[in-house]
Amino acid sequence: MKKLINAVENVLSESLDGFAAAHADIVTLGDERKFVQRRSLKKGKVALVSGGGSGHEPLHAGFVGHGMLDAACPGQVFTSPTPDQMVAAAQAVDTGGGVLFIVKNYEGDVMNFAMGAEMAADMGVAKVATVITDDDVAVEKSTYSIGRRGVAGTMIVERLVGAAAEQGRDLAALESYGKDVNARTRSMGVALTSCTVPAAGKPTFTLGEDEMEMGVGIHGEPGRRRVKLAEADAIAAEMMGAILDDLAPKAGQQVLLLVNGFGGTPAMELYLMCNAARRILAGRKLLAARCLVGSYVTSLEMAGCSLTVSLVEDADLALWDQPVHTAALRWGM
Amino acid sequence: MKKLINAVENVLSESLDGFAAAHADIVTLGDERKFVQRRSLKKGKVALVSGGGSGHEPLHAGFVGHGMLDAACPGQVFTSPTPDQMVAAAQAVDTGGGVLFIVKNYEGDVMNFAMGAEMAADMGVAKVATVITDDDVAVEKSTYSIGRRGVAGTMIVERLVGAAAEQGRDLAALESYGKDVNARTRSMGVALTSCTVPAAGKPTFTLGEDEMEMGVGIHGEPGRRRVKLAEADAIAAEMMGAILDDLAPKAGQQVLLLVNGFGGTPAMELYLMCNAARRILAGRKLLAARCLVGSYVTSLEMAGCSLTVSLVEDADLALWDQPVHTAALRWGM
Amino acid sequence: MSSEKELRLAMLTAVAQTISRHAEELTQLDQAIGDGDHGINMKRGFDAVMADSAGLVEKPWPEFLKGVGMTLVMKVGGASGPLFGTLFMTLGKELPGNPCAGDVAGALEAAIQAVQARGKSEAGQKTMLDVLVPVAAQLRKDALALTDLVTVAAAAAEATGPMKAIRGRASFLGDRSIGHVDPGARSSALMVAAVVGAVKGES
């Protein structure tokens, strides 16, 4: 395992310390590093709290700040945080408007956030509501499973709901808006190499020199199938096909396109994939109203990328364009 | 070779098309993709033109926009652009204030930009001046060599000179400010894995599972020495030691710290390295006035990072904090 | 009372040791059909429990078990944290202050109910429940046949191999989950064996 670390046990804490120091203008670190919180809170605004296993940086701590999250709870690498973290975060950032948890659909996250919500309620944090994201079309939807995984689309939910929260909408409105955005958002990923969890010390999976994992999860979970390496255009066609078949948008629909790197893929390839995805959108007469390219929801150093499409209307775009000031996403301020 | 590409010959052009489409609000692509230019030019402002081999994204095209570059000339992967590109770019963005070339110190870049400057002069582009960056302390300075390489510190020069240009300073002032910033900026890098040039199809170098290349260049050039993998703190100590011994700052000096990923290293490790570097700065009683962490000057998918320290005064910090709006660096607007 | 305390310590130590010894194996099982952290998660949890063990074993069985469960909830994370945490906490709630062997089956059944509610799951879905449920049934049948308990647990864990996962991360794999033992089932069987070993006075 080749990583820039000291001891495996301290990767998370040292990384969080570095993050908090580098972005001291935006965030502070909670006691025992249970959460990262926004430096200045807005009285009465609904507080957005997210979190999940670490290793997906900048998700979620990199999205704490004006226009997105109020706090993020970092779990161990690829392991959901624990309920005490959510309780501490909720207590720290609730300013009376209630707290909205944004949770990726993994049983670990869902259960830990649920216990956190129950405990927070017991401890008098006014109101907690939860939005669960499940945008990964690689997993077929079925009543015989726990449903789809929450992947890169989560950041779109965090951003749009974050902008709406900044405008003063109430908890119920934000909860339903978040569910609505999630329902219009679909993603799919592909891995060219595995990632290595520091504590495990070896790659999560192994791919042949000519293989890729189509439909991979953001923890290196196996996807739809392991296939021969293909050209970027063919990869984009399969992913966009699955996404668009599921969303079934009408011609002329505006969309937001996210080309997300998994951590080990250079910008050059992401922009090339962006180009491929945009050609497919154009072919279906869809309008790429906004386009975000970068490594935003990663799997440590995994090579590969995901494509996310959100169906958006003018009102969503107006929110998207509102000022945002976080470590990883910033404009307008 | 595992890359998200179609044909090796088209990597650069498809990637540039994706980049231009994703950032159409900021940039346009010149004829024959010879350069990426700022969408709106400011009459009379000195035009900043940089460029170099591709594969270092977001450098340079990702830094085209308000507060940084007016144009960037992308060469083939790891290969300097050709003089016709610089000529075309200079012609496109010169609005009367003259053109400043910012060039990393590699003979290829220096010679091609020099030929470009000569040709531009022949063709009537008013005035061209050049700043050469050479911040890499891994290469010992010596009269028997071409001197140090220009690496990640280049983006600090581009940023500070870009902000100064926005304020209306003239060509001579910007040239001397750029040289000044470069002289106060030092970097050093380490690689944990190699990168693979698409056209070459195989890794540029090979490291054992327990080896790293200390002092690596941003094209995967061998560095000071190949050594056993070490802990992050030891790596940071060696790199910061070389940088600070060379800069020899006084206690109490303000510095700008750049922790730069080479493309294959996740944010988690970069922030951990940031933490390590900051401890070393604190130990030398230096003040990390600004801190930038991310993959800004990359070597395709190489794993590793570089550390850069710039000695800065309040005037530099004021420029640093001015609004900037590029694909890869944005604040204040 | 002091022997009860020693039993609690012996059980805790045995469970923590077996988890620690098999952490890599559990992680490997999780790498095959999950995200490769189950061994790491469980070890982190039981290391934390052991750090508190001196205080914990002083407490009577219900508080002891609740304390273990709460520590697991706060330290394990992932899916297994809330589930094993709920399991131990509910065992603590259900068992009387001075439990006898006959109390265990009922308490375990109630704890399994709580796990199922938390996990929205049931036996047959290739999870820890596929070990816990047959273990409870065996306890109900014969609370004193300790060796059988271990055999039942081990066989039940093995039997998750051919199953298709419907809960847990492995469910994302669909048919590709078939052919691998479920990590949570394996860790459950290991814990059963450790507890039985402690009760029988092995070390």
Next chain:
Amino acid sequence: MSSEKELRLAMLTAVAQTISRHAEELTQLDQAIGDGDHGINMKRGFDAVMADSAGLVEKPWPEFLKGVGMTLVMKVGGASGPLFGTLFMTLGKELPGNPCAGDVAGALEAAIQAVQARGKSEAGQKTMLDVLVPVAAQLRKDALALTDLVTVAAAAAEATGPMKAIRGRASFLGDRSIGHVDPGARSSALMVAAVVGAVKGES
């Protein structure tokens, strides 16, 4: 005149072919002590020259050589683009419209001067100059001993192996550059051999 045109085409084709055939070798040499693109760069340049060859070979020697040089400048990039470009452009400037064998040494010497000025370099620094300079010297000595020219060039390229680089990317390596043949020296020797082959009518 038509035979001159054929000779230009034969030379161009021979050079382009040898570069193309050895592109991988040149890239490997550059991977050892540079950035692994020399073969790719040179191939891109001569592919572009070949794409224009029909028009280029129509022109008299000076314009032909300037055209080749200009195309190399615009297509090769890197360090070798301006240098080989300058070499060919200066050869074109220096040679008369109807050059004879005796004109070549002087033109090459002038072209080498121009390369040195552009590259701030001289022979002995482990670069293409370590081939070009002895080749010019040999031409000056005997402009007609074509086979000797090839031998001198090949030996000079080999002789860069033990040298320490003082110019070019390899210079960053200091002593670690020792033991590897310089890619630009090797490509220069290949071009000399190709040109001689074309003159001798080999194909």
